[in-house]
Amino acid sequence: MNLDFAGKKALVRVDFNVPLNSAFEITDDTRIRGALPTIRQILDNGGAAVLMSHLGRPGKKRKEDGSIDKERFTLNHIVDHLAKALETTVLFCDETVGAKAEQMAADLPMGQVLVVENTRFNDGETKGDTTLAEAMSKLGDVYVNDAFGTAHRAHASTTTVAQFFGADEKSFGLLMQKEINNANRVINDPDRPVTAIIGGAKVSDKILLLEKLIDFVDNLIVGGGMAFTFLKAQGGEIGNSLVEDDKLDLALSLVEKAKSKGVNLLLPADSRLADKFSNDAERQISDSKAIPADWMGLDIGPKAIESFKGTVLASKTILWNGPMGVFEFANYAIGTKSIAETVAQATAEGAFSLVGGGDSVAAVNQMGLADKVSYVSTGGGAMLEFLEGKQLPGIAAIAG
Helix, strand or coil, rough: CCCCCCEEEEEEECCCCCCCCCCEEHHHCCCHHHHHHHHHHHHHHHCCEEEECCCCCCHHHCCCCCCCHHHHHHHHHHHHHHHHHHHCCCECCCCCCCHHHHHHHHHCCCCCCEECCCHHHCCCCCCCHHHHHHHCCCCCCCEECEEEECCCCCCCCHHHHHHHHHHHHHCCCCCHHHHHHHHHHHHHHCCCCCCEEEEECCHHHHHHHHHHCCCCCEEEEEEECHHHHHHHCCCCEEECCCCCCCHHHHHHHHHHHHHHHEEEEEEECEEEEEEECCCCCCCCEECCCEEECCCCEEEEEEHHHHHHHHHHCHHHHHHHHCCCCCCHHHHCCCCHHHHHHHHHHHHHHCEEEECCCHHHHHHHHCCCCCHHEEEEEHHHHHHHHHHHCCCCCCHHHHCC
């Protein structure tokens, strides 16, 4: 961050969209911890921080009478946790913008923090409303965007607000800059061989990513539910496994593109099967192209694990996005956990590893391996779009 914060109020867009339990307690504070270095640098440099974020989707999960459920989605839930993490006073304003928020921001002493209410309590937030963004801009002298997780959204607080600050009055936060630098290292300057491990349920969710990856990786490992679309496209019998029949031709074209580019595309040789979609289902292991009619593949099998492991350990740059199976079922989390351990091992042996995307991040966190890989991204959808080569509006608003 190249801004002078001394004596200034920094309006900071953070990503505090953290999971809460039924008692509104934070169950994973990864995103809050990710924002701490930026907040601390502002305070240490003699400034004060006004933080804004969204939490959940209050506009889509309204109460029965159609009103916003402010008790469920208020950012006040994170204030005590943040105060303890920062070891400083954190004030809360129950409005995002307006006279009260402006007064509290104006009165905020240097070295302290103010959190304003959930940006998505305002209808104009997700529409990128200019009037709302201008009102937000009145809360700070300078603007810092540290919310990589929402950088792919052209919202008022992530994108539009930046236009009310001059080029020397806005900056990326430290977390945002780390996300950009690490993604660019994979895309633009990787040590080879480069291996991408892509999982998840559907090919359709990751078409652009797969096409982009084939242009620059050496190895492309495909696991999770999406693998069965590739397997069926190649003539495999996949039983009741998840498949996108309208994407079979696309899967074959990706296989052909990989061949033409000299990319080693690996599909799971075998799969862990279930006779129903349940952790308690009857289980067996089968060749992935010879799955019995009434069975479904819910995880990669032992042969696939060994094959993928060998490729990963021989790599110098590793990108991992998406689980290898139904990770929420303990009996079908074996493949994902094995990949997590292997990526950590490869990192210890000198590889650079970037992990991004919900369940793959959850896997390394649950297994205590987050500090054993090179970088864990805080932005699932944003990281996907960045790797696909899209220009993210939250980044463009700062970088131009």
